[in-house]
Amino acid sequence: MKVDFWLNGVRRSEEAQPDTLLLDFLRSRGCYSVKRGCETANCGLCTVLLDGKPVLSCSVLAVRADGKKVVTLEGLQKEAEEFGAFLADEGAEQCGFCNPGFVMNVLAMMKELEDPTEEEIQEYLAGNLCRCSGFAGQTRGILNYLRYKKSQGKGASKA
């Protein structure tokens, strides 16, 4: 079946089987940041943005992306690099396997929540599992990143 969609800002017209999952579809198009961590729609590693909203690509049919905008970490390199530095400064991650899905959801959160509290941050990111850590370093990194974005002027995080 034909799927007309935008992948990281580029209009694409591709073929997909009726039961191809968006995750496999994107990986086969070179988006290797999108990974299958759990197979049970729990870990958040396969997070991509579908029309701006974070979704689990392991649970979305590729054909449902028809007419929609899909953004993966490959399309957010600048933002990911910027935020990644704050994570690194806190030594937040160990193996880094969960990082792509985590970064995608943090960037989605930045767009959705205005000035979130620590509790709101943890609730928003509860669906991103990290098996190395207790999220303390990540939380510090996010809070620092939020402060930095705020100091850059209002609306900077909404870009």
Added chain:
Amino acid sequence: MLKIRNYVKAADLAEAYELNQKKTACVLGGMVWLKMGNRSVSTAIDLSGLGLDTIRETEEEFVIGCMTPLRALETDEGLNAFTGGAMRESLRHIVGVQFRNCATVGGSIFGRYGFSDVLTMFLTLDSYVEMYRGGRIPMEEFASMKRDRDILVNVIVRKRPLVCAYFSQRNTATDFPVLTCGASLMDGNARVVIGARPSRAMAVQDPGGILTGFGEMTGEQKEKAAEAFAEYAFSAVAVNGNMRASGEYRALLVKVLTKRALRAVGGMGNEG
């Protein structure tokens, strides 16, 4: 693995209904549950082109389209104002934001899953399903019906003034609930719903009239009624064990959460 032979984005409900008459066909919700199974689907029917993903509020009711994601219910100001935040509370512990952006209210309710926070919450309210052929059916009746080939179009919540509360017990955050409990006070009478027993959510009947006129009781009377009803629910609500908890533990939770929920709707806080 889920196998799908054909995918059809339905042009209207009539087409979706026709296609769904075949036993091997399947209407898609958010797919977070469906994709976990090993089903072979002949035709997957997608309702996402029918504009059924919105929440409409009128003077009398909320009309929630079947394709509305759980996240939209969770963040809907009208529903949260009406339920005093209980709607959000019933949803925010379900896996994660990305999951709730996928999972739909229609999929959750139509599936009548035992673990469903969503079904427990809607049973707590004066709610209905609107089926393509079957019309409006009270949620309690729908919850006990067998699955058929009809199509769930909308979930309706009548705006009968109420106070309500929602509690769930989980072994770990974001996991399936071990037990769910909703309570509401409508027209002066209290109602308690227990779910994740682990079977389907049910409203706890009150044959002894313990909660009749709960809203009009004094604080002390409410306290006694909540205690008595919790004790009654402990013995009357059928619970079982599974990998998450034993039946004995669930029975104790029935008592504790019932009392907490009744105290919350009685305006007595939720401690105790």
